[in-house]
Amino acid sequence: MINDRNSKDWLGLMIGNSRLHWAFFSGNTLQQTWDSEHHSTPVVEGKLPQAIFPADLGFLVRENIPLYIASVVPSQARLWQEYSPAKIITLEEIPLKKLYPTLGIDRALAAIGAGITYGFPCLVIDAGTALTFTAVDSDHALMGGAILPGLGLQLQTLARKTAALPDVSLPELLPPRWALNTPEAIKSGVIYTLMAGVKDFIEHWWTQFPSAVVVVTGGDSQSLWTYLQTQTPEIAQAIKVHGELIFWGMRVITNSYVDVDLY
Numbered sequence: 001m002i003n004d005r006n007s008k009d010w011l012g013l014m015i016g017n018s019r020l021h022w023a024f025f026s027g028n029t030l031q032q033t034w035d036s037e038h039h040s041t042p043v044v045e046g047k048l049p050q051a052i053f054p055a056d057l058g059f060l061v062r063e064n065i066p067l068y069i070a071s072v073v074p075s076q077a078r079l080w081q082e083y084s085p086a087k088i089i090t091l092e093e094i095p096l097k098k099l100y101p102t103l104g105i106d107r108a109l110a111a112i113g114a115g116i117t118y119g120f121p122c123l124v125i126d127a128g129t130a131l132t133f134t135a136v137d138s139d140h141a142l143m144g145g146a147i148l149p150g151l152g153l154q155l156q157t158l159a160r161k162t163a164a165l166p167d168v169s170l171p172e173l174l175p176p177r178w179a180l181n182t183p184e185a186i187k188s189g190v191i192y193t194l195m196a197g198v199k200d201f202i203e204h205w206w207t208q209f210p211s212a213v214v215v216v217t218g219g220d221s222q223s224l225w226t227y228l229q230t231q232t233p234e235i236a237q238a239i240k241v242h243g244e245l246i247f248w249g250m251r252v253i254t255n256s257y258v259d260v261d262l263y
């Protein structure tokens with residue numbers, strides 16, 4: 001029950017480049033997730049701002065509730081340091097091998113979340129502000145990955161850095177490849193080339209580890225999967241979409257993760 005004040009309650013906060021991603025857990029059970037805007041002022045000591053919570057979770061404001069923070073935006077993370085129950089998750093705590101020091105904590109958490117949920121080896125594609133590939137082998141070692149501008153960022157950058165190109169948003173469905181107007185031409189160019197790249201990375205991954213796990217996560221994961229489903233249904237059917245991978249990963253490194261023998 002969400003409204004029982006429970007000593008096992010905790011919050012997870014993933015600070016991404018576009019926005020904040022939140023999760024409310026009771027012990028191991030993920031109760032609810034939501035997103036909120038980046039903050040501009042520091043959090044007052046010991047008190048979370050009401051504005052971060054959806055209406056039905058307002059009761060959490062009054063509790064000294066533990067908060068686990070993972071951040072890829074240092075200036076945003078600093079705003080939370082006065083909240084004393086907060087703990088920043090670092091790469092050293094992630095039970096994966098061969099992580100390099102500047103690897104994004106979001107990538108490491110999503111990779112461990114994917115491995116624990118679906119098994120190793122696994123490839124995570126995070127379709128967020130940036131789109132990342134993060135591959136982990138059967139020995140739980142980082143094989144490597146890649147970073148490129150995400151779908152939304154590609155569209156925004158084109159509009160911002162050119163005189164004649166307008167802002168366009170991601171379509172729900174895969175657009176026609178051969179466009180006869182400017183907005184459709186932008187959508188086609190960005191989406192078809194990004195999908196070709198995604199397909200190429202997945203196929204390469206499968207040459208390394210035939211039919212191994214591929215999971216798509218992040219703000220644009222559902223759109224990406226819908227486009228793939230139209231363009232290459234055989235690949236879409238073979239991969240998974242999971243919106244909460246990072247929080248699955250966070251659960252592993254919090255004290256409340258007690259019920260599973262991980263390895």
Ligand SMILES: Nc1ncnc2c1ncn2[C@@H]1O[C@H](COP(=O)(O)OP(=O)(O)OP(=O)(O)O)[C@@H](O)[C@H]1O
Pocket residue numbers: 015016017018019020072106126127128129130150151152153170218219220
């Ligand atoms: N309300 C929203 N605000 C911002 N982006 C949104 C929203 N709804 C969907 N999106 C899509 O999500 C994408 C950003 O993904 P996400 O929210 O995972 O990024 P993020 O906050 O930078 O997190 P990360 O750093 O983990 O990628 C954008 O390209 C956009 O198309």
Ligand SMILES: CC(C)(CO)[C@@H](O)C(=O)NCCC(=O)O
Pocket residue numbers: 017072102103104105106107128130132147
């Ligand atoms: C690539 C992003 C921006 C994706 O959110 C983040 O994981 C990050 O800032 N990474 C640091 C660089 C790296 O992962 O190699």
Ligand SMILES: [K+]
Pocket residue numbers: none
């Ligand atoms: K930067």
